[in-house]
Amino acid sequence: MHSPTLPPPAQDRAPPPDAVAAWHSTVHLVVNGRPRTLTLDNRTSLLDALREHLQLCGTKKGCDHGQCGACTALVDGRRINTCLSLAVMHEGSEVTTIEGLGTPQQLHPLQDAFVRHDGFQCGYCTPGQICSAVGALRELREGVPSHVTADLQARPLRSPEEMRERMSGNLCRCGAYSNIQQAIAEVADAEEAAR
Numbered sequence: 638m639h640s641p642t643l644p645p646p647a648q649d650r651a652p653p654p655d656a657v658a659a660w661h662s663t664v665h666l667v668v669n670g671r672p673r674t675l676t677l678d679n680r681t682s683l684l685d686a687l688r689e690h691l692q693l694c695g696t697k698k699g700c701d702h703g704q705c706g707a708c709t710a711l712v713d714g715r716r717i718n719t720c721l722s723l724a725v726m727h728e729g730s731e732v733t734t735i736e737g738l739g740t741p742q743q744l745h746p747l748q749d750a751f752v753r754h755d756g757f758q759c760g761y762c763t764p765g766q767i768c769s770a771v772g773a774l775r776e777l778r779e780g781v782p783s784h785v786t787a788d789l790q791a792r793p794l795r796s797p798e799e800m801r802e803r804m805s806g807n808l809c810r811c812g813a814y815s816n817i818q819q820a821i822a823e824v825a826d827a828e829e830a831a832r
């Protein structure tokens with residue numbers, strides 16, 4: 638008996654070109670001061686765009702679920718978890734990663750302070766910690782309250798409790814927290830003294 642011809646299995650069928658185009662977008666970013674144009678699957682996170690498409694692997698993937706802060710980078714000056722954000726949401730944005738903050742010859746003050754205060758062990762969380770600290774100090778300068786700011790009308794104080802809360806989205810499995818706090822406090826003190 639003649640058997641009917643079955644269609645090929647789904648995984649062997651190439652999607653039509655129109656469908657591929659429909660789920661891809663061209664995104665323009667300025668990453669660490671350099672204009673970059675990427676054509677990406679719309680589902681690509683900003684983290685994967687940085688790591689997989691721009692080879693900027695300083696931004697780390699820890700949980701990929703918004704829980705650890707290892708993927709923190711600055712977008713238009715604000716810190717975000719890049720694993721939770723689609724690259725296509727950032728058309729035209731300026732992105733700063735750890736590679737854009739300083740160089741081995743000329744460290745950013747926070748990078749320098751982390752080294753001197755031994756603010757890391759394995760270093761996996763460190764790029765996220767430093768980018769987050771840059772964002773947190775900017776928020777303090779701008780008077781943005783945190784969840785532990787008692788008086789929402791007053792300028793937030795840079796108390797240890799404030800700084801612990803502001804950095805609470807960045808986990809460190811090595812437990813370098815006290816040294817991280819010392820490094821950030823030193824840079825904040827220097828910034829305040831210079832004003």
Ligand code: FES
Pocket residue numbers: 697698699700701702703704705706707708709718719720721
């Ligand atoms: S990798 Fe983004 S929060 Fe953990």
Ligand code: FES
Pocket residue numbers: 756757758759760761762763808809810811812813
């Ligand atoms: S230094 Fe190892 S996780 Fe923070």
